[in-house]
Amino acid sequence: MKNLWLFFVRFNAFFWFLLFFTFSIVLVIRNNNYQQSAFINSSNIFVGTLYTKFNSWQEYINLSKDNELLTAENAALRQRLQFFEDSDSTVMPAIKLTMDEAQYEFIPANVINNSISQKNNFITLNKGIKDGIEPNMGVISSNGVVGTVLKVSENFCTVTSLLNSATKISVSLDSTSETFGSLVWGNNIDSRYAMVKDIPNHIKAYVGQPLFTSGYSTKFPKGIKVGHILETDLTSGGSFKDMRVLLTTNFSNLTHVYIVKDKLAKEKIELESSNNNNG
């Protein structure tokens, strides 16, 4: 018994190492498998507050560029508004919309933490449960998609960026086209490019063709621009082909984004899950 004790004391470093190392590996595996709301992530109050501080300094550096972007977006929206205002106001609209309000609500948010250089990148935003954010909502910027809300705390939320191996977004080749594929970051190390997978072989695409979200999931509305095709016909060996895409979202300089709230999401998911139950 004494010898056993001496053995443990002599090699105590190794046993402590085994204990701590096993515990951290368990943490990694748990996080990889379930993505459940653990306390240790950047949406907790301490880390979130600190990131807000850091960001308030960084924001100044990007201020002029951001203003330019927002002005450009304003101009584009104004142009579209004109289209509605110019119509003859004396004519009463003949069609009454069946839906009282728009299906999607856009909640503006500020990026307080962003990374593009990790293997799996995450973004932290300054909106949380208080502002009605829920997991699995889509996030877009003024010129493209950004990602999906992962975890939500009282005041903050983390977003799985498009630059993450877990992200998969349903896209279509043209806003009207019937071809669908899924957008992934692939094995990339560059934040400007992504891949579209599972496009059927018979589809002809040309370089520079724009890509839009398909609107099949409840995360993103239909027709949000994603990027342009850069290289087509990268064969993946089966009856589908891959394409390389130049993203329109500039991830290295992301400050203002919108969280997409689909008001009918719950209804749609309930209906679809009832299908599964019966089948």
Add this chain to the structure above:
Amino acid sequence: MAKIIIFNIIRFILLVILQVALLKNVSYYNIATPFPYILCILLLPLGISNLTLFTLAFLTGITIDAFYDSVGVHTAACVALAYFRIFFLNITLEVDQRDSFQTPSWGNMKFKWYSTYILLATLVQHIVLFTIEIFSFENILQTLIRALLSTIFTIAIIFVISLLTYSGKNKIPNN
């Protein structure tokens, strides 16, 4: 004693802020990423007990993980680093040195010892870190290249920090 503890706490805070506020955004594409925060584990006093060392390494790792949204990855790498530190100190230092409460800094040790210590420790930490991050032995060569290039990047930054905070006082004799 109290002074050394306070110094270590300040060093920890400064290095974590440097890491998450500045160096998190610095990398050569995705290939070389610097992690000089490990300096706060490497520079802990020589004489602390193994359990204290592992606990502090664990806390450092989990702090960095919280900011990087990578639960457990940095923690595991820091624990491995702590084990390497115990091993390295055991084979290179005399017993009386090991039990003193000195900081193993450039000023206190010989340059040759210090540079070997930093180089090997960084290499071990980075290889563990990148392997666990990928979590598979596929593309092991690519992972090793990333670890190696990141090691060079990290060491460069660690030596810059060491130079800036160099003080030649309390030189203790070394073998």
